[in-house]
Amino acid sequence: MSKVIAVSNEKGGVAKTTTALSLGAALVELGNRVLLIDLDAQANLTLSLGLEPGEAELTSSSIMLDAEKIINVCRKTDIENLDLIPSSSRIETSEQYLPVRTNYTNILQQAIRQSSLPYDYIILDCPPALGAITRNALAAANLLLIPTQAEYFSAYALRNMMGLIRRTRESDNPNLSYRILVTMLDRRNRTHRNIHDQLRSTFGSGVFNTVIEMDTKLRESPIAGQPITHYKAAARGSTQYRILAQELIEYAKET
Amino acid sequence: MSKVIAVSNEKGGVAKTTTALSLGAALVELGNRVLLIDLDAQANLTLSLGLEPGEAELTSSSIMLDAEKIINVCRKTDIENLDLIPSSSRIETSEQYLPVRTNYTNILQQAIRQSSLPYDYIILDCPPALGAITRNALAAANLLLIPTQAEYFSAYALRNMMGLIRRTRESDNPNLSYRILVTMLDRRNRTHRNIHDQLRSTFGSGVFNTVIEMDTKLRESPIAGQPITHYKAAARGSTQYRILAQELIEYAKET
Ligand SMILES: Nc1ncnc2c1ncn2[C@@H]1O[C@H](COP(=O)(O)OP(=O)(O)OP(=O)(O)O)[C@@H](O)[C@H]1O
Ligand SMILES: Nc1ncnc2c1ncn2[C@@H]1O[C@H](COP(=O)(O)OP(=O)(O)OP(=O)(O)O)[C@@H](O)[C@H]1O
Numbered sequence: 391m392s393k394v395i396a397v398s399n400e401k402g403g404v405a406k407t408t409t410a411l412s413l414g415a416a417l418v419e420l421g422n423r424v425l426l427i428d429l430d431a432q433a434n435l436t437l438s439l440g441l442e443p444g445e446a447e448l449t450s451s452s453i454m455l456d457a458e459k460i461i462n463v464c465r466k467t468d469i470e471n472l473d474l475i476p477s478s479s480r481i482e483t484s485e486q487y488l489p490v491r492t493n494y495t496n497i498l499q500q501a502i503r504q505s506s507l508p509y510d511y512i513i514l515d516c517p518p519a520l521g522a523i524t525r526n527a528l529a530a531a532n533l534l535l536i537p538t539q540a541e542y543f544s545a546y547a548l549r550n551m552m553g554l555i556r557r558t559r560e561s562d563n564p565n566l567s568y569r570i571l572v573t574m575l576d577r578r579n580r581t582h583r584n585i586h587d588q589l590r591s592t593f594g595s596g597v598f599n600t601v602i603e604m605d606t607k608l609r610e611s612p613i614a615g616q617p618i619t620h621y622k623a624a625a626r627g628s629t630q631y632r633i634l635a636q637e638l639i640e641y642a643k644e645t
Numbered sequence: 646m647s648k649v650i651a652v653s654n655e656k657g658g659v660a661k662t663t664t665a666l667s668l669g670a671a672l673v674e675l676g677n678r679v680l681l682i683d684l685d686a687q688a689n690l691t692l693s694l695g696l697e698p699g700e701a702e703l704t705s706s707s708i709m710l711d712a713e714k715i716i717n718v719c720r721k722t723d724i725e726n727l728d729l730i731p732s733s734s735r736i737e738t739s740e741q742y743l744p745v746r747t748n749y750t751n752i753l754q755q756a757i758r759q760s761s762l763p764y765d766y767i768i769l770d771c772p773p774a775l776g777a778i779t780r781n782a783l784a785a786a787n788l789l790l791i792p793t794q795a796e797y798f799s800a801y802a803l804r805n806m807m808g809l810i811r812r813t814r815e816s817d818n819p820n821l822s823y824r825i826l827v828t829m830l831d832r833r834n835r836t837h838r839n840i841h842d843q844l845r846s847t848f849g850s851g852v853f854n855t856v857i858e859m860d861t862k863l864r865e866s867p868i869a870g871q872p873i874t875h876y877k878a879a880a881r882g883s884t885q886y887r888i889l890a891q892e893l894i895e896y897a898k899e900t
């Protein structure tokens with residue numbers, strides 16, 4: 391059984407895509423087989439692996455809208471043991487077409503459960519919204535990883551997310567757990583330090599110990615079409631996402 | 646006739662809300678009457694003026710979904726001549742309910758045209774998506790202001806936006822013009838400098854001369870529930886958004 395990790399936050403620009411890619415690559419380095427699923431119409435995860443969004447015939451929309459089997463949509467990337475289901479702008483239409491179907495929030499969960507996939511981890515990159523796609527991701531996930539900047543709007547977004555977690559547990563996925571990941575932290579910045587402290591005191595063990603700090607190499611690696619661990623193996627971002635991967639594996643063992 | 650400015654970018658976290666608020670406040674300082682309309686389910690613009698999202702009975706959803714008159718939904722803020730139409734999470738449902746209506750992209754344009762509003766400028770804060778709400782904003786706007794970080798994903802998002810501008814001009818709003826605003830710039834950062842140069846050489850006069858640089862005071866002001874111009878009048882962010890307001894007024898005279 392693959393462990394499914396949804397990476398989601400309604401707030402935009404908090405490093406959802408950067409985290410999905412970097413964590414996936416770090417898990418592969420530790421000997422795991424990983425599938426990344428790009429669920430965002432922006433297709434930034436697809437782009438960050440050097441692929442041209444919109445070129446692939448089968449994408450995550452094929453699964454969500456056309457009931458295509460997951461195994462038919464997976465494709466290899468340049469990184470051994472890191473596969474991808476690409477996205478395209480078509481997935482934007484699922485916010486309109488999915489909610490009219492009964493049990494529309496279970497589509498992804500069923501698609502994953504019905505196929506015996508050869509992956510240790512499946513990582514879902516979500517769009518910055520709490521619509522039909524994100525609900526599907528939460529219903530399908532064992533763990534919800536919430537990248538959060540130590541800033542006011544990003545911390546505030548956690549309030550809506552806690553409500554969606556509760557609703558998802560009641561309707562589709564009683565065992566859904568969550569963990570907050572503090573991203574893009576600038577330790578020299580007073581607002582960042584204050585809000586970081588508040589997050590830890592409010593959420594306690596609901597926050598990963600690992601923190602991802604600002605590292606400009608994380609801005610550069612998508613331009614090269616590679617995860618940070620391959621682009622600059624010794625960068626601070628690579629180190630911190632590797633530590634995150636280890637903490638995640640430990641956490642997955644307990645649940 | 647009010648000048649309508651839509652602030653939109655599919656990419657998340659590029660300072661759409663910060664720009665809508667700061668520009669609005671700077672235009673008020675220059676003697677204009679300004680209405681801010683929060684069209685995002687996150688309701689960050691509402692929050693940044695010290696209001697509790699979800700508390701107001703009438704919101705932007707009332708206009709988009711219930712055909713409520715704009716004049717009935719406007720409310721005063723603590724800032725003289727700066728009014729607000731708040732948002733709530735309900736507006737998320739418009740991605741599902743609007744597209745089934747004929748001419749659904751004209752709802753906001755018609756609502757604005759049918760009321761003679763006492764504002765010099767109306768500023769629309771959009772969600773990080775190119776769905777039904779953003780299409781309404783582009784159809785209603787005289788100018789589309791596109792906040793853009795000098796980073797790879799943000800610059801890439803301009804490609805989809807150019808397509809949507811073309812489609813909007815063909816279907817709803819032939820006179821829609823656009824301007825890119827470079828935001829959150831760190832001049833010491835090589836990626837930022839490179840992409841900034843590329844944006845100017847690609848888009849030429851389609852980019853505002855004014856640039857908004859990183860300024861941590863812009864992170865602090867929403868916590869205080871005030872625009873930067875009121876929170877720290879002498880901050881770099883205040884100065885740069887005031888310069889932007891002046892450049893915008895000049896530009897509006899020409900079109
Ligand atoms: N630790 C970091 N240090 C510096 N830059 C970072 C870091 N993490 C991410 N970035 C950059 O910040 C921007 C936002 O990150 P990213 O696009 O991954 O966020 P997102 O949450 O996926 O955004 P969206 O809401 O649009 O999907 C990107 O340009 C990315 O390269
Ligand atoms: N020039 C700046 N310097 C420093 N921080 C900034 C600047 N502009 C915006 N910010 C901060 O960056 C974050 C993103 O800005 P903001 O929320 O306005 O972006 P947005 O595009 O509206 O995001 P979303 O896509 O979620 O709606 C916020 O925490 C904001 O306070």
Ligand SMILES: [Mg+2]
Nearest residue numbers: 406407430434
């Ligand atoms: Mg993303």
Ligand SMILES: [Mg+2]
Nearest residue numbers: 661662685689
């Ligand atoms: Mg915003």
